[in-house]
Amino acid sequence: MLEPVMFTGGVYKHDLVIELVEDLGGYLLQKNITQSEVILLMLIPREDMQIMEDMTKALMGKLDRAPLAGTExxxxxxxxAIHHLPHPACDVAEYLRRHGSKSNMIGMARGVGRDIAQMTGYETALINEHDAVVFTFGNFKKCILKKEHLYRNIEIPVxxxxxxxxxxxxxxxxxxYVSNIGRIAHRSRKATEIESLDNIVDAVGRSLDMTREEIAKDPLTTIPPRAMEVIREQVPDINQSYAPLPITLNLKGLRxxxxxxxxxxxxKAVTFDEGVTLxxxxxxxPSRMKNYILVRISPTSVTGFVV
Amino acid sequence: MEMKPLEVFEIEVLDEEYGGNKYKEIIADILQDLGLIRSIGKLYVYADMESAFFAVFGLIRGKLPPLRVRDVGDLIQAEGGYQIVVEDEEHMSDLLKVLWETYGRDKVEQPDRVVLTIESSTSPEDLVVADLETEFRRDLVDALIRIAPEGFRNRRNIMKKDHFFFLAAEETIDPALIAEVEEKFRSMQNA
Structure with missing residues (x-):
């Protein structure tokens, strides 16, 4: 069982952490270097967690559980428009990011109003490529109830x-439904506001766990982090991609x-050690996001084997 | 009649007590951001989410005098002209513009970030730097559009010398709606 964790520490000797992840059979999901600090999102085998904790201690870093790691x-x-951004949508996105998720902000083309709000098929399809979605609605009960048709066709947890x-x-x-985080015109900093953000992260975590349970009943042929490793090795051009996260992991595949x-x-030609191709x-x-590639790994019931 | 800044601030949203209280915070935040609170005396907000409209009525506290050169900094008479040490940098670009227009670019110099020298025998003391009243009204309209829910795109905006009336709705605004809102504001003021 792999455990998602986040390492925060100095750039000095952080290579040792990356090497250790490989030695333990874990996966490095994301590496972010901000001046002298480095943030590593990793999947580590649960039984080897102590070894990683010792290494973190030796490097004076910090190791936290990141329940949303490997999800989008x-x-x-x-x-x-200014009515909805930057507060509170950016606070929500930033908070999800801090807990390990890759968060994307989507502004609808015609999502405003009580009766006139609309959602296009493209927007629905784009949202469906994610693992969970947070809709930030406002302060009026009647409007929130009325806007149900916007997310009725979405297949992922809303x-x-x-x-x-x-x-x-x-x-x-x-x-x-998470209350107490409607339209606000200032940055979230009060204890109650931060608590609401925590509630959102918890709600997203619970929804993702439900999806994970569903996947566990019919596991994927291979786990997305393994596919990511193989793609990195065999499609070296990915290292030239300027996107912030050139390979983004989802629960059921990757982008x-x-x-x-x-x-x-x-x-498609990427080959695993066992001889099968991706x-x-x-x-x-094709992904709905720009002209990227979307990969959805088939479950065992379709392929009949596990690699 | 002299009013204190925002001495009355009432908001009523039909059947939405939470939303009403929250909007009070949003309005205060936005007015604060744009620096308008001091210029508004009374503010009444009435909205109904069922018929989808949002209305604001406000009384403006007195007329703002135009901002003159003597208001933005210290004016000193120096050898061959005048020197201005600017205290409020917000209007620096307006100040430079008016000085250039009056004296010509070659007569105005800026030896330091906040210091301006003018080569002239006439004092710039009374030159008008900015029309604060126009600025205030422009910011006020901006604030009202920011405050109203974004989907309410049919707007009616009346700006008078001492008061303003703003109505935004999702459907077409008809005279009956305007009459209803005006009647409501009258009763709110008399309460």
């Missing part, structure tokens, strides 16, 4: 945030930030 969350606002207290039963199409037309063959065990298709 969409934060959706009705539009990108977390709604809004101001007023509401019963879960009022929003049957949402996985969870490769290279042009689809040019690289789809190379990605094209045989996964669907490789």
């Amino acid at each position: 969350t969409a934060v959706v606002t009705p539009t990108l 977390i709604i945030t809004g101001g007023p207290d509401m019963e879960q039963g009022d929003l049957p199409y949402a996985a969870e 490769i930030k290279l042009p689809y037309d040019q690289y789809q063959e190379a990605v 094209g045989e065990i996964a669907k490789v298709m």
Whole structure:
């Protein structure tokens, strides 16, 4: 069982951590260097956690559990206008990022208003490429209830945030509702506001756990981090990608930030040690996000084997 | 009648007590951000999410005098002209513009970030740097558009010397709605 963790420490000797991850059979998901600090998101075998903790101590770093690591969350606002941004949508996105998730902000083209709010098929499809979605709604109960049609067709867990207290039963199409985080015009800094952000992270975590449980019933042919490692080795051009996270992990696959037309063959031909190619065990298709490549790994029930 | 800054601030949103209280915070935040609180005396907000409209009525505290050169810094008469040590840098660009227009670019110099020298025998003391009243009204309209829910895109905006009326709705604004809102504001003021 792999445990998602986040290492925060100095740049000096952080290579030792990366080497240790490889030695333990874990995976490095993301590496962020900000001046003299480095943040590493990793998956480590649970039984070897003590070894990593000792190493962290020796390097005077910090090791935290990052329950959202290896997932991608969409934060959706009705539009990108000053009414909805930067507060509180950026606070939510930033908070999810701090807990290990890759968060993408999506502003709808025509999401405003009570009666006139609309969602296009493209927006729905784009959101469906994520693992969970947070809709940031406002302070009026009637509007939140009315906007249900925006997320009714979404297949991934939907977390709604809004101001007023509401019963879960009022929003049957949402996985969870988090109150006390409606429209605000200042940065979240009060204890109650931070607590609401924590509630969102908890709600996203619970929804992702449900998806994980669902996947566990019919496991994927291979885990996405392993596919990522092999792609990194066999499609070296990915290292030239300027995207912040050239290979983004999802629970059921990954997104490769290279042009689809040019690289789809190379990605399909990626071969595992067992001799199977990625094209045989996964669907490789164009992503709705730019012209990236979306990979969805087939479950064992489809392929009949595990690599 | 002299009013204190925002001495009355009432908000009523039909059947949405939480939303009303929250909007009070949002309005205060936005007015604070744009520096408008001191210029508004009374503010009444009335909204209904069922018929989807949002209305604001406010009384403006007195007229703002135009900002003159003597208001933005210290004016000293120096050899061959005048020197201005600017205290409020916010209007620096306006100040330079008006000085250039009046004396010509070659007569105005800026030896230091906050110091301006003018080569002239006429005092710039009374030159108007900025029309604060126009600026205030422009910022006020901006604030009202920011405050109202974004989807309410049909707007009616009346700016008078001492008061303003703003109505934003999702559907077409008809005279009956305006009459209803005006009646509501009258009763809020008399309460």
